[in-house]
Amino acid sequence: MFxxxxxxxxxxxxxxxxxxxxxxxxxxxxxxxxxxxxxxxFDQFTLGTNCRAWLLTILYNNFRNNCRRTREQLSPTTxxxxxxxxxHSLVDDxxxxxxxxxxxxxxxxxxxxxxxxSLPPEFREVLVLVDVQELNYQEIADVLDIPLGTVKSRVSxxxxxxxxxxxxxxxxxxxxxx
Amino acid sequence: xxxxxxAQWVRRKRYFLLAxxxxxxxxxxxxxxxxxxxxxxPRERRLAESHLGTCPACRTRLAEERSLKxxxxxxxxxxxxxxxxxxxxxxxxxxxxDPSFIGRNSTPHTQDSSPxxxxxxxxxxxxxxxxAAAALLLFLAVYSGRSGTPGPAAQFHPVPVFDLAIAKYDxxxxxxxxNVPSDRNGSDFAWVMDREGARPDAGMRExxxxxxxxxxxxxDLFNFEPAGYRLGGGRLDHLADGRPVTYTLxxxxxxxxxxxxxxxxxxxxxxxxxxxxxxxxxxxYKDYSFCLTFSQPGHxxxxxxxxxxxxxxxxDVAMADALTTGDER
Numbered sequence: 001m002f003x004x005x006x007x008x009x010x011x012x013x014x015x016x017x018x019x020x021x022x023x024x025x026x027x028x029x030x031x032x033x034x035x036x037x038x039x040x041x042f043d044q045f046t047l048g049t050n051c052r053a054w055l056l057t058i059l060y061n062n063f064r065n066n067c068r069r070t071r072e073q074l075s076p077t078t079x080x081x082x083x084x085x086x087x088h089s090l091v092d093d094x095x096x097x098x099x100x101x102x103x104x105x106x107x108x109x110x111x112x113x114x115x116x117x118s119l120p121p122e123f124r125e126v127l128v129l130v131d132v133q134e135l136n137y138q139e140i141a142d143v144l145d146i147p148l149g150t151v152k153s154r155v156s157x158x159x160x161x162x163x164x165x166x167x168x169x170x171x172x173x174x175x176x177x178x
Numbered sequence: 179x180x181x182x183x184x185a186q187w188v189r190r191k192r193y194f195l196l197a198x199x200x201x202x203x204x205x206x207x208x209x210x211x212x213x214x215x216x217x218x219x220p221r222e223r224r225l226a227e228s229h230l231g232t233c234p235a236c237r238t239r240l241a242e243e244r245s246l247k248x249x250x251x252x253x254x255x256x257x258x259x260x261x262x263x264x265x266x267x268x269x270x271x272x273x274x275x276d277p278s279f280i281g282r283n284s285t286p287h288t289q290d291s292s293p294x295x296x297x298x299x300x301x302x303x304x305x306x307x308x309x310a311a312a313a314l315l316l317f318l319a320v321y322s323g324r325s326g327t328p329g330p331a332a333q334f335h336p337v338p339v340f341d342l343a344i345a346k347y348d349x350x351x352x353x354x355x356x357n358v359p360s361d362r363n364g365s366d367f368a369w370v371m372d373r374e375g376a377r378p379d380a381g382m383r384e385x386x387x388x389x390x391x392x393x394x395x396x397x398d399l400f401n402f403e404p405a406g407y408r409l410g411g412g413r414l415d416h417l418a419d420g421r422p423v424t425y426t427l428x429x430x431x432x433x434x435x436x437x438x439x440x441x442x443x444x445x446x447x448x449x450x451x452x453x454x455x456x457x458x459x460x461x462x463y464k465d466y467s468f469c470l471t472f473s474q475p476g477h478x479x480x481x482x483x484x485x486x487x488x489x490x491x492x493x494d495v496a497m498a499d500a501l502t503t504g505d506e507r
Contacts, residue, residue, distance in 0.1 A: 002271070003268075003271070006351060007267075007268075010259045010264060010267070011256045011257065011258050011259055012256055014258075014259045014263075015256045015257045016258060017254070018257055028260070028263050031259065031267075032263070032266070032270070035267050035271075036267075036270060036271070039271055096277055112252075112253040113253060113254075116250070116253065116254060126249055128250070129249075130215055131247045131250040131251050131254070131256075132250065132251055132254045132256065133384065136215075136217060137215070137217045145186050152211070152212055153216070155211045155212070155215065156207070156208075156210070156211040156212075159243060159246050160212055161245070162246055162250075163242070175413070
């Protein structure tokens with residue numbers, strides 16, 4: 001049962017481990033610890049609920065508890081943005097051109113990856129969890145152990161940051177003609 | 179009556195005003211991302227949709243949010259777990275499922291306990307293979323250093339069955355059609371398969387195994403997925419002398435593995451094998467790597483070949499065998 005329910009999510013959990021650790025060996029260790037812990041406590045999982053979210057919760061707990069590096073403090077940038085959320089509105093951000101064009105623009109994968117990497121890690125995490133891992137906001141709140149409101153705010157701000165970064169790329173491409 | 183009509187009109191107008199009271203700032207700052215993610219409460223959704231009904235700019239903004247979601251998903255890919263890691267996890271789960279596991283670890287199972295005896299010290303990050311795997315690794319390390327020339331018998335003596343297998347490999351690896359009758363005037367063994375491979379592998383695998391079983395042919399397919407090969411399909415044919423034969427193709431890593439199963443009680447292993455695992459013997463013949471397997475029940479012979487290096491075939495077969503052993507627990 002565990003193999004049928006949990007192991008199909010192995011790649012997704014490994015991807016999350018890689019994003020957390022930025023190191024293949026650490027990611028493998030983290031993945032294995034996570035899966036074995038999940039196997040050991042599989043009786044605590046409620047069948048029919050989102051197993052990927054459950055595994056990612058274990059992964060993030062493992063990472064927070066067992067990470068050998070100094071536990072990362074909330075980056076100043078994240079604090080700044082969280083404070084800005086109280087005062088700065090996104091409504092004045094310029095539009096990004098035709099939305100369909102966004103996808104068809106063929107922004108180079110490397111450029112987009114750079115844009116994604118430019119986000120503070122806590123903002124990048126929520127974006128990946130909602131758009132790639134396809135978790136809902138409550139599941140993300142559980143995985144990251146943050147309030148639901150913070151998830152909403154960070155998703156909104158992360159996309160706003162992506163928009164601004166992509167606008168800069170588009171403007172520079174326009175200037176150089178590339 | 180006029181008063182009641184007026185009161186109703188005022189209520190409707192008030193509701194309308196409240197619904198559209200949400201301005202663009204509120205929608206963009208508070209709702210648009212959640213709207214794109216399907217995370218609005220029913221009340222928020224009513225307010226949002228009412229606002230969008232009169233605001234093309236916010237409709238565009240919502241479309242942009244959705245496009246950004248697509249872009250993130252397109253570019254932030256899921257990374258596949260390395261095959262050896264997947265294999266080790268399965269092996270470890272298999273160990274934990276073994277009832278005798280309970281007696282091995284004398285410490286009680288706590289929240290933070292883990293099967294330490296399975297894992298090396300974190301500092302070393304060296305995986306301790308089982309004895310057979312250690313021998314395999316040693317062989318691969320030694321064999322990889324060789325020039326790759328085949329063994330003396332395979333090099334100097336033709337092996338007709340290998341030549342036939344090579345001809346079939348060249349043909350089927352180029353153009354494998356699993357869903358057609360036998361070459362010989364139709365077959366009784368047509369089965370439903372998805373030619374494009376869109377069906378999940380598990381379903382395809384079961385279909386092939388069932389069809390093979392119904393034809394009294396070996397139905398234990400290799401699982402080469404950890405090695406990066408996906409099941410491409412199965413085919414049931416007949417040899418020139420009428421004997422049934424199965425062809426199972428696996429594709430991946432820019433290459434293909436063909437597994438041919440037939441009944442041949444007379445066949446014996448050719449000279450020149452360079453490695454053995456149980457009933458399997460491995461050969462380098464011309465530019466192809468071979469694995470020959472004899473199964474006593476039914477006197478079937480399995481010929482597995484690929485153009486990939488022999489060391490890879492040995493490793494991939496060993497991994498597939500280990501998975502089968504784990505699944506059977």
